[in-house]
Amino acid sequence: MERTSFFSSNYHGAHLVTCGLLFFSVCFLITFSGLGITAGAHRLWAHKCYKAKAPMRIFLAICNLTAFQNSIYEWVRDHRVHHKFVDTDADPHNSARGFFFSHMGWLMVKKHPDVKRKGKLIDMSDLENDPIVMFQHKYYLYLMPIFTFILPAMVPVYFCGTDIWYAFYMYSITRWTLVLHGTWCVNSVAHMIGCKPYDRFISATQNVWVSFFVLGEGWHNYHHAFPWDYKASEFPYYVNITTLLIDVCARIGWAYDLKTVKQDVIDKRAQRTGNGSHSSINMTRSTENNNCGSIMTNKIESGKTEVFSTSPIPETEEAKKTYTADSKSQNKSDYKLEIVWVNAIFFLIVNAISLRGTYDLVFFRLPWTSTAYMWSLFYINGISITAGAHRLWAHKCYKAKLPLKIFLLVCNLTAFQNSIYDWVRDHRVHHRFVDTNADPHNSTRGFFFSHMGWLMVKKHPEVKQKGQIVDMSDLRSDPLVMFQHKYYFYLMPIFTFLLPALIPVYFFGTDFWYAFRLYSLTRWTLVLHGTWCVNSVAHMFGYKPYDKFISSTQSIWVSFFVLGEGWHNYHHAFPWDYKASEFPYYVNFTTAFIDLCAKIGLAYDLKTVKQDVINLRAQRTGNGSHASVPPSGTSESNGIWGWDDEALTKEDREMASISYQQKS
Ligand SMILES: [Zn+2]
Ligand SMILES: [Zn+2]
Ligand SMILES: [Zn+2]
Ligand SMILES: [Zn+2]
Structure with missing residues (x-):
């Protein structure tokens, strides 16, 4: 095969097939590293959304080595802290500190002392008992350079005779940087831009673009509401390659105990804490809810914050009555977007x-x-x-x-x-x-x-x-x-x-x-x-x-x-x-x-x-960034990092449904 050199001018004559192959191979590598993060570090180890047999754990740990986002152990600790203390100073990539900070800035500054302090509170015993994870952690700085930088470049050099510097530039450096930016987008874009059908009180959002580029991790509002769901989304295959991979692995017996959330639990949560854009809420009901928003605010004013407590509110007779009354007047406000062209032009x-x-x-x-x-x-x-x-x-x-x-x-x-x-x-x-x-x-x-x-x-x-x-x-x-x-x-x-x-x-x-x-x-x-x-x-x-x-x-x-x-x-x-x-x-x-x-x-x-x-x-309703709020006074019990978090109640566990269950 013809040698393609990045620096020689005849590279510009590279034909479509070469370009196509190049694009395909970079995409393949991105997906490979990506899955090591999404299916591995994220859904398997950080959130315990499912369990995996040794072959799959080894495969994912290797994929993970090609991504250089720190060892699985460290990644998981950062991520559990992120979920548990989201949007506070203890959140490593606290999105309240701005887009750049939550995207990549957090890796360029010293960590806020709260991050370390709260990091120590997180239970990591499950990872400490996983020999594959601990092996990867121990030899990380020897293994990672081989898998992230050397191998991805050497494979095309050896098999296709690609120029080594070109291969290193394309398959090691560029590919690694792209995967990083993808992952970072979950922390920045998916904490800022998008709708919040499940929980309007957190910064995480639903973002289809992030899902597209990060293999299904952009359904982030859902994910923060139910971190133990292996789909990380309400819908299994809608822009969600990671879920597909886990399901295939479950079919062949490598993955089991896949945890999801029952539909009525999702609906109730969306109706209780969502912003009204969830499909289980009809138009009128949503605005009536928001109408209650002003009543809620009044209640906050008078100091009663139990409206926002996380315990599920039982369906009362009264609530049902309002619901039927609402559906009667539903047809009236069928809203259709109508452009006023004179103004637009x-x-x-x-x-x-x-x-x-x-x-x-x-x-x-x-x-x-x-x-x-x-x-x-x-x-x-x-x-x-x-x-x-x-x-x-x-x-x-x-x-x-x-x-x-x-x-x-x-x-x-x-x-x-x-x-x-x-x-x-x-x-x-x-x-x-x-x-x-x-x-x-x-x-x-x-x-x-x-x-x-x-x-x-x-x-x-x-x-x-x-x-x-x-x-x-x-x-x-x-x-x-x-x-x-x-x-x-x-x-x-x-x-x-x-x-x-x-x-x-x-x-x-x-x-x-x-x-x-x-x-x-x-x-x-x-x-x-x-x-x-x-x-x-x-x-x-x-x-x-x-x-x-x-x-x-x-x-x-x-x-x-x-x-x-x-x-x-x-x-x-x-x-x-x-x-x-x-x-x-x-x-x-x-x-x-x-x-x-x-x-x-x-x-x-x-x-x-x-x-x-x-x-x-500010202390009552603020996000904790006000000067009068003591550093640790914000939200000790705000988040749950995933399955087996000690804050996960018995009711929470019963609300989950587990597929491909095995006795372990
Ligand atoms: Zn997560
Ligand atoms: Zn997040
Ligand atoms: Zn004003
Ligand atoms: Zn305003």
């Missing part, structure tokens, strides 16, 4: 036009005068939304004298985010029914929907229905707000699009179309994206020190670009605080502005929350 065009201006602005290609003018417009727009529509009118965090009100109201006209009245109604509904169908930019419907998609489709009927429940009498009795609302579509075009362009035309002789494109369209679009980021980014990425049961997070970037509105976990916990954050001036321009107005007498009755109330709330 309009946003597309305006965004396309704004690209050029954004580029010029970001890369300092504008004269300093226009940059300064742009930024003053940003601040005027921004402050009118944040200090005006948001903190003053929507949340009544403070009161304002007439001059300040008029100022904010006029500035608000330059932002075209609908009249203050409409904005406030949408926003109050958002807070009241957050993460349900009634939430106008419901973040559980995905990033794009909560960012801008919600303005391109017809509103969910619940948004309107619940919108009517929200009390708007304070705004209706405010003549200024109602004036702005009434004449909005006459005033807004003047203030948003005409004036910002005409001022530089008149004073500096700027070309009108240039000014219109830059100061009207581009500036408006950028402010919009900033505001939208609060609904998308600040409902997806970041810590939840104050309330881990809601989607909103603390995001410093959003705060930076949206003048202090990114401390959104705090804001949803205490929406009436005029600072919209625990700390007054930490990346919070709006608070500085309101304080300044208060100094000169224009703002008054500024509401904040007392420190001890904040601390208590």
